[in-house]
Amino acid sequence: MVSTTPLGRPESPGAPRPHLVFTDPAGRRRTAPARFGPPSRRDPALPQRIRNGMLDDRGQQCVQVFLSAADAANPAARALLDTEAGTALHLDRTLENTPYAYLFPTVIGYELDTAEPFLLYAAPRGTAAGRTHVISATDQRVFARDLTLALCLLDGQGLVPRGISPATVLWDGTSVQLWGLEGVARTGRPRTPWGRAPFAPPEQHRGEGLVDPRDAVWSVAQVLYQLVTGRPGPADRAPADLAQHRVLAGTLPRAFAPAAAGRPTPGALLELLAPEEARRLRPTAGDGARPHREAFDRALDAKRRTPAPAEDTTDGAPDDRPPGEVLCPYCLENIQLDLDKLYVTDDQMQYRPLDLSRIGNPVRREDVMRGAVQQCTADPDFPEHHIPVPYLTHGRPLTVAMIGQSSTGKSHLLTQMIAEITDGGLERYGVGWQSVNPEQHARFVRERVQPLRSGKVLDHTSGVGLDGFARFVESLLLTDARGRVRPVAFFDLGGEDLVRTDGALRFLLGIDALVFVVDPALALPLPQLDEVRRRWGTEVDRDGDAAFGTVLDRLPRTGPYLETPAAMVLGKSDLLRFQPPVDRWLGEGPPATIGPDQFLQESGDVYALLRQHAGQAWLRPFDAFRRCTLHIASATGGQESQGRYPAGTGPRRVLEPLVSLLAMHGIIEAPGSAASFGVGREAQ
Template sequence: MSRPDKLEFTSPSGRRRVTPARFGPESRRERPLPQLIRNCVLDDEGQQCVQVRLSAADAARPAARALLDTEAGTALRLHRLLDDTEYGPLFPRVVGYELDTAEPFLLYAAPRGLPAARTQVMAASDQQRFTRDLMLALCLLEGQGLVPRGLSPATVLWDGARVQLWGLEAVTGTGQPRTPWGRPPFCPPEQRRGEGLADPRDAVWSAAQVLYRLVTGRPGPADGPPADLADHRVLDRTLRRAFAPRAADRPTPAELLDLVAPGAAGRIRITVPADETRPHREAFEEALRLKRQAPPARSGGDATAAGPGGGEVLCPYCLENIRLDLSKLFVADETLQYRKKLDPAGITSLVSRHDAMRGAVQKCTANPSFPEHFIPVPYLTYGRPLTVAMVGQSSTGKSHLLTQMIAAVTDGGLEPFRLTWQSVNPEQHARFVRERVQPLRGGKVLDHTAALSDFARFVEALLITDARGQVRPVGFFDLGGEDLVRTDAALRFLLGVDALIFVVDPALALPLPQLDHVRERWGVEVNRDGDLAFGTVLDRLPKNGPYLDVPAAVVLGKADLLRFQPPVDRWLARPPATSLDPGLVREESRDVYGLLRRYAGQAWLRPFDAIRRCTLHVASATGGQEAGGRYPAGTEPRRVLEPLLALLAMHGLIDVPGGAEALAVGETPVIEAVPWEETDGSGGSGGEERQ
């Protein structure tokens, strides 16, 4: 062992721990992706551990980081469910983790036993216990909706009495698309081909192959039952169907467990802690009921209607109303300055004129005291733009979230919803991509938004065409609500806002212990009074009834900080939406509402309470936190488009079952869908024993 080093990590409880640590020699595992493994001793307690880490070079590969994240998430989930139970020893016990660093790592308690690969031929007396434990582990994983893809003699440990199942980096979710993984014969045929959806019976094939290897000392065939299976009476009786080439023809882990130990599957008992957010999620349903009963806004208007004054729109810079004026058009010269006037009447070709107008800008003179500024012509020619405003303090990550949201649109994220996009001004859009999207994707931390004396900062605009062929400009603004002063310009802007995205910073809102070191690093504290920007904007919006009628979304941003915290982990793991299911949208809203109400308090939910049509979401613009001023593996945005999709649906640009009203308010009570660990299938809830 080396001399002690200081090791800092987060424990499974969320507490930060700093301790001297001594490390042994390091070995490198190449498959499925490179990881470095070494023994270590935590000197403050003499605790024997194993560290699994990525080198800086390997950590720069998003796929390697994603596997380590998967491993950490699975280990922590099993720890929450099984620690201090009789089933805990079946899996590696996580001691701590540090993932948002240049060389991320996991710490496990020392493994129990040796890999089955080192066992020559298992004695018949051990086969039944080994099979029972292995199938019990698979049953527990199946109950959590998890499928281990990496089951092999190298990942199944045996100490002569009990099994311990490793290889958690290879776990995937039941029903997720299979991707090619592993090698024959331990990887089932459909998994090797990457066909269909992951099934718990995938692991049954792998377990059968491991058992055949232990009993015979040799690997089995890659695509079906071993030819000599009948020579091994116990194996033949329990595992013949497990070697079926198709998952649908294999028994489930519970069926195999009952063959080895009759009735064992039905005797599995796990005590689940009571769900502390349940009453708060019930409060969400009551809030929706009150919103459904409320009378509509007295104005009778619709945010999608044409704006004030025929053909007038709000200038995104000076916040004055302007209209198209062909005498004030300019195009960029060779220095990219707007000094060259454009006379559309002098262009005889309709195609050329349309192309010139799309790249042209109009000089705005609505406010002579405002610095010189120009508006893209398409922003003025397609009716009133749909104005989407991001609201939150300057440190909440709005800039990163908005950048990734727009990037997701331009990457084709709206195509499943039959929406297409064009840049309002190709030059400005290219600059936005060059100055914001590309640096962020390359791992650069964007500069914080400066304090805004003019309250609203125009960021970008796109032309969105819906399934009916109707074109609408969508302008994105950043609102520095904490800097808002009572000016006519600010009031005019708020009168024209069509949609709001309120961004919640978990470090400011949630007093969870796993965020303490983040707050210390950033020099911030929990704010029980909510985001000042939220209240400032809500207090200034016009109100014509019991609720504000501007559609809104509340986003728990920087959700990667909570990626192992229920229910955030469940939503971050979902793939990007390809359709809008009102039931799922409300389920996510209910989960986020319950989390915020339980830990942050009602002040952080003021937008939901004040606005009639308001959804709640989790999103991570980067997928992880920066280290040394950069994101080591670039950025991996998660669920950044979902808030915008909800707003577009509420404005009628996306059709949803039941209509836009059903998306945010709902017309019928929602039947709650909860994860496996929260119910016993018979109406029982947290705090009870279940099978």
């Protein structure tokens, strides 16, 4: 936030004018000398503040909605401003070149990833309906038409305005302008308490059920009733005197039904209020993604028509053989349990040999073994390293590799992914977890999870690895719904540094699941990412991520597709949180259950976004693997500022890529088979 000269106060001669830097709706950066008046609360119950202003480069009157630094430290307050900005920008983009843009505020610009985030609007048009005392019957019909038309336009985008009240509906004598966009929610999301009676419908006021477009119909009816009668209506039923008001009696009785199911839809209400306008209302233009979504459908159909190899054992069942050789997660050589090479740590955190012959109690022995490690000597030239015993005693570990250039944010994404697991994020799918080694896991939480969650920017993943190529990050024991336990090891692959060694090739051949992380600043030539590229010193790469190609070129295939389960993640998606389809998916909660078509709609949307703006080179992993889902995720929820995230980190959808991979391996059970998960139906 800049310091600014209040409106009406003369500036000192020769004094430099303070400037405001922000992004306009087209994604371009703008710097303008700015003056603002005193701030006030738009709504005493909400944290946003508002003040009138002037952008002197164009003589442009504006209104700034902003958060103070203290309020911005609260993630919930930032989320409200994000919701308002996202809705306003979505409407600006959707209604451009239509006759309906006048119904909503006009966005000038925004700056949200800063200590004092703000949103700029053009000056409001009209006066709040709550301060409008007299309105003719003709104007009442226009008012009702415009307000219902606004509902229909929002409904067409899957949005429901929950904040309609006499304070948020403006009237200029000829038309309506609807504000209060911070209260907009997506249809079908769980309701949360919002608004005040009587303008909030009963179920919304209580926060019960799912958001429904008919919630807003109640609010419109209450605003119209107060406008006509000069008093608020009952909070839970139709007004007793409704029949006495001709303008209301013929159209609104059902709008006051206490439950949404009894009310008309916005479209049905518009048919009653303004049938000619309802017939003229036409769908808004699409975003140009349709041909690219059709290309996804064709690519997926080709995968469905390709039979999986007969020898492919993709049910993901852990190896039931006696404990044998596994791949050391550090030196990537084969290792097996050797009871003569076990160690435990002493009070000084130093390793000392463990003599199991002195422990006769089997329960005590098992507990000691859980905290023990084995020294790996498979590669005498590799630095000294130790493997937790549970990693060696539960069959072949499932190896998950994160792939992408160092700028993609893999470290943050993987840290948040593991943190979500340990927070119980997989329990809804019947999967539990344990640490492989309590001390190592505690160190991971202390050194990675806690600093990131407190808002610190992490260094690139550290740890012992193979020539800078495969770095082991963490391992967990996952227990599926059938009680089967399997170690899962997470690796960070710096594919651009891959050297052609036997160890690297052996590791690649043994990978069980791959996560390809796409950096939007490298992939997408969208103008809203230009400032990010300038700040990071990067450019758009139309040839795709070099790390993807390095890894894919080393993996042998015996048919048209690679059979290893894979996922692609558009990381740092908070950079695009107002860009469709990111704006939709980033706010979606985790699926309660997993179905055979899970993630296909999201995959198609991400595929279309990358194909439309980045090009086919960035989709090479999807083209290479038979089963590959695509995801939108943000490890932090916002951009860093001076080495920190101003309001801490708020991860979004970081676990979904792993959920998909675990379903492909059968650890998470989904209808159909693990072999068909990711292509949408039973593999042929």
